[in-house]
């Protein structure tokens with residue numbers, strides 16, 4: 001019986017798993033309304049909110065699972081990467097709880113947990129090529145086996161989710177921007193509810209798409225949106241124009257992600273592709289990657305939508321695998337805000 005605790009950014013996630021896969025109870029408290037006025041996450045506000053919520057969320061989680069606290073056998077917690085204060089809230093809580101219960105505490109890597117959440121969608125064959133797209137990360141990772149990773153490419157500036165959030169704020173859409181931009185893009189493009197905008201959207205550049213390497217850059221795209229908006233200075237965008245910008249931005253993002261992910265999978269001779277992180281909730285991205293994977297004859301496993309954004313289930317699931325694989329931490333477990341994925345684990 002493993003308890004998973006996730007507090008690396010602005011979601012407080014707690015989950016109880018049995019045998020590493022049976023989800024007994026899971027809860028996520030989003031802080032969207034707290035950070036919305038700032039159009040981005042305010043670290044101190046986020047840490048304090050985790051501190052406020054963890055105790056009551058644990059009580060609810062245990063009650064809903066129909067178990068009692070002493071039945072918990074392991075406490076797994078995200079130790080990095082993430083915001084230092086947020087990680088401290090979660091790791092301190094986890095250590096205190098584990099100490100009180102007389103069980104082990106195990107720190108896990110947040111990115112590894114995102115990638116591992118793809119297991120919830122099907123059996124992963126190695127080597128697997130993972131695209132991790134979230135508010136803080138945009139990574140292409142070769143997964144040779146669980147615990148053995150090679151970073152193939154990453155963003156040089158903004159993460160994809162961050163670019164979604166910033167562009168949303170520029171065109172007057174609410175935070176977090178991803179779901180809002182996706183909804184507006186759908187009204188314009190070829191997705192469900194299409195055809196609302198006759199123009200078919202605005203065309204933006206595809207940054208680094210011809211660079212030959214596997215890195216990304218999204219700040220130039222953000223600037224291109226800004227320049228387009230400046231050309232319309234003094235005149236608020238009408239609904240069709242908002243749809244058009246959202247669609248044009250999303251098309252540019254997806255095209256670059258698709259091109260580089262397929263290139264990486266082919267270069268590495270991957271046996272499947274994985275898609276994880278908050279932006280993996282995006283239906284157009286899932287569909288286009290699915291088509292791309294089919295085109296090169298391999299499977300794509302997307303993290304289930306409800307476990308794409310930060311959650312405790314992925315932490316508990318990975319904690320179980322690591323613990324049963326012999327990985328241990330002691331009471332000196334510390335946070336690691338800049339934690340990297342490791343090439344191989346002892």
Ligand code: KG4
Nearest residue numbers: 134135136161176178179278279282309310
């Ligand atoms: O993984 P996550 O919860 O947090 C980090 O670890 O960063 O990802 C949050 C990010 C936000 O930037 C949000 O705008 C984005 O995921 N996001 C989306 C969608 N849903 C959430 N981006 C694009 N389309 C979506 N449907």
Ligand code: ZN
Nearest residue numbers: 114134309310
């Ligand atoms: Zn995350």
